[in-house]
Amino acid sequence: MRLFDDTEFFSSGTGGKKIFDVPDADLLLIDNFFSKEESDYYYTTLLHQTQWHEYEMPMYDKIVTAPRLVSWYRDEVLNEYKTDPNWPLELQTIRQRVENETHIQFNAVLLNLYRNGKDGVGWHSDKTVSSNKNMNIGSVTFGETRMFRLRHKFRKEIPQIEIPLHHGTFLLMAGNTNSFWQHQVPKTAREVLPRINLTFRRVN
Ligand SMILES: O=C(O)CCC(=O)C(=O)O
Numbered sequence: 001m002r003l004f005d006d007t008e009f010f011s012s013g014t015g016g017k018k019i020f021d022v023p024d025a026d027l028l029l030i031d032n033f034f035s036k037e038e039s040d041y042y043y044t045t046l047l048h049q050t051q052w053h054e055y056e057m058p059m060y061d062k063i064v065t066a067p068r069l070v071s072w073y074r075d076e077v078l079n080e081y082k083t084d085p086n087w088p089l090e091l092q093t094i095r096q097r098v099e100n101e102t103h104i105q106f107n108a109v110l111l112n113l114y115r116n117g118k119d120g121v122g123w124h125s126d127k128t129v130s131s132n133k134n135m136n137i138g139s140v141t142f143g144e145t146r147m148f149r150l151r152h153k154f155r156k157e158i159p160q161i162e163i164p165l166h167h168g169t170f171l172l173m174a175g176n177t178n179s180f181w182q183h184q185v186p187k188t189a190r191e192v193l194p195r196i197n198l199t200f201r202r203v204n
């Protein structure tokens with residue numbers, strides 16, 4: 001396996017935090033939130049031990065298979081969701097680190113596996129649950145660096161934001177961010193290795 005060494009080119013120093021000064025968003029980026037060793041361990045373990053599923057999603061008038069694999073855990077199981085309440089130890093540990101950093105409690109995590117450059121996720125906002133208007137999303141990345149783009153939903157004059165999310169990076173989308181901004185991970189023609197993204201959420 002090639003090692004994901006490109007963290008060093010972009011990092012703002014160990015533990016460097018970046019807050020984005022943009023309207024209607026609370027975005028915090030921490031490169032090297034996990035060390036190289038930790039990130040390698042989580043990448044390998046999650047890649048091989050996760051029960052990855054295909055995900056069928058509505059697209060216009062059709063149902064299509066999403067270009068990525070997913071897995072989903074939450075603390076309690078509601079009947080309408082197919083979920084696994086038994087969080088693997090690694091996910092519990094990662095969640096604890098995220099909660100210690102943000103002082104936000106998360107009760108669910110969505111794992112995405114981008115197998116290669118043909119996998120991605122199109123423009124969307126993460127759904128806000130009605131009783132949970134300000135939905136905070138804590139995002140952790142392991143593996144290949146992929147571009148994470150954000151665009152304002154209503155103010156086209158505001159430039160898009162591009163954030164390369166590296167091995168071991170943490171990104172917090174807090175407060176109103178998901179009400180005003182959409183995000184995507186575009187497909188790429190580059191030869192890329194797999195990338196795993198974890199989004200910690202609070203769901204009802
Ligand atoms: O892979 C990422 O960085 C983002 C994933 C995402 O937006 C989602 O699962 O809602």
Ligand SMILES: [Mn+2]
Nearest residue numbers: 124125126183
């Ligand atoms: Mn999303």
